[in-house]
Amino acid sequence: MPHDLVLGILKNNHGSISKAITLIENNQFPPEPFFCDIHKNSFNSVRIGITGPPGAGKSTLTNLLIEFCLAKGKEVGVIAVDPTSPFTGGALLGDRVRMNKYVGDKRVFLRSMGNHCDLGGLSSKVQEIGDVLAASGKDYIFFETVGVGQGEHDIINVADISIVVLVPESGDEIQLMKAGLIEIADIFVINKSDREGSNRIASTLKNILHILKKQDNREPSVxxxxxxxQKGVLELFNGIESYLKVIDKEGLLDIRRLERYRKRVFDIIQNSLETSFWSRGKQKQLIDLTKNIDETSIDPHKVAKQLLYG
Ligand SMILES: Nc1nc2c(ncn2[C@@H]2O[C@H](COP(=O)(O)OP(=O)(O)O)[C@@H](O)[C@H]2O)c(=O)[nH]1
Ligand SMILES: [Mg+2]
Known part of the structure; x- marks a missing residue:
């Protein structure tokens, strides 16, 4: 008999979804069969990552994309992960206003997560939360994440496709390449195209994308x-839908989902090994072995070996 929480989620009860997310966020995982029941109901949604610098317009874009999804009769989930949010676990004021619009609307579930989650475990938590939303019947799930350094690369682990949002000020050629964006983006958006330089950055980007075609020979759209x-967003929505169709037909979507699944298993094992390793005893041993600064002259490999093998 599935857990009550699971039944609520499967019935698209937003209170149950919220409760499950809070438990996952706080590492208070529901009993074991929970994930099993959720997982087997989590295959019918598309997960879309939207990343980019703070203030690039990700939330504004997501909000418009929600409308296009609803117009097509689709239900939507949005998880905004914003470590730059000054409120612990809360949304930015603008996001709050945007979210209020959907209060009581069973077709849209919005949630924002602040910086109280440790970054290391964040991607696995977001995956579990994605499963919860999928099990509740959401057709499209958007993950809005702030792309600061490594953050951008994390999104690839949680989404089927990744959209990178830039603004005209996002910098020159070298910066774009350095950021490793080319590898992760399926679609680029130059938002704030009302500002100077938007055409220049778009054409620079297209040139780079043309030269550095991805392994599968695909050139991301810009x-x-x-x-x-509200300009250009319908075109973006159509672009997302047709891209999804193409990668689905070519089998790339399945390949990505399989890779993501394997990565999840890998992460679960890594976390579990680490957690079981760092018992109180081991933590104390580390403190004992490194009582004062003089002891840090010992090679850390040696200390690690002692902890590992006694
Ligand atoms: N000039 C201009 N401002 C925009 C555009 N899109 C969004 N904004 C504004 O930029 C600010 C940040 O947007 P938001 O969606 O919260 O950015 P996020 O941090 O990436 O989620 C808000 O004040 C938006 O109204 C745009 O295309 N042009
Ligand atoms: Mg935002």
Missing amino acids: FNTIANK
Whole structure:
């Protein structure tokens, strides 16, 4: 008999979804069969990552994309992970206003997560939360994450496709390449295209993408949008849908999902080994072995070996 929480989620009860997310966020995982029941109901949704620098317009874009999804009769889940949010676990004021619009609307579930989650475990938590939303019947799940350094790369582990949002000020050629964005993005958006330089950055980007074709020989599309004026976003939505169709037909979507699944198993094992290793005793042993600064002259490999093998 499935857990009550599972039944609530399967019935798209937003209170149950919220409760499950809070448990996952706080590492208070529900009993074992929970994930089993959720997982077997979590295959019918598309997961879309939206990443980019703070203030690039990700939330404004997501909000418009929600409308296009609803117009097509699709249900939507949005998880906004914003470690730059000044409120612990809370949304930015603008996001709150946007979220209020859907209060009581069973077709849309929005949630924002602050920086109280440790970054290491964040991607696995977001995956579990994605499963919960999928099991509740959401057709499209958006993960909005702030791309600061490594963060951008994490999104690839949780989403079927990744959209990178840039603004005209996002910098020159070298910066774009350095950021490793080319490898992770399926679709680029130059938002705030009402500002100077938007055409220049779009054409620079297209040139780079053309030269550095990805392994599968696919060149990501570049869309120019002005999200706060609702310009270019329908084109972006159509672009997302047709891209999804293509990768589905070519089997790439399945390959990605399989890789993601394997990565999850890998992460679960890594976390579990680490947690079981760092018992109180081991933690104390580390403190004892490194009582003062003089002891740090010992090679850390030696200390690690002692902890590992006694
Ligand atoms: N000028 C201009 N401002 C925009 C555009 N899109 C969003 N904004 C504004 O940029 C600010 C940050 O947007 P938000 O969606 O919260 O960015 P996020 O941090 O990436 O989620 C808000 O004040 C938006 O109204 C745009 O295309 N042009
Ligand atoms: Mg935002």
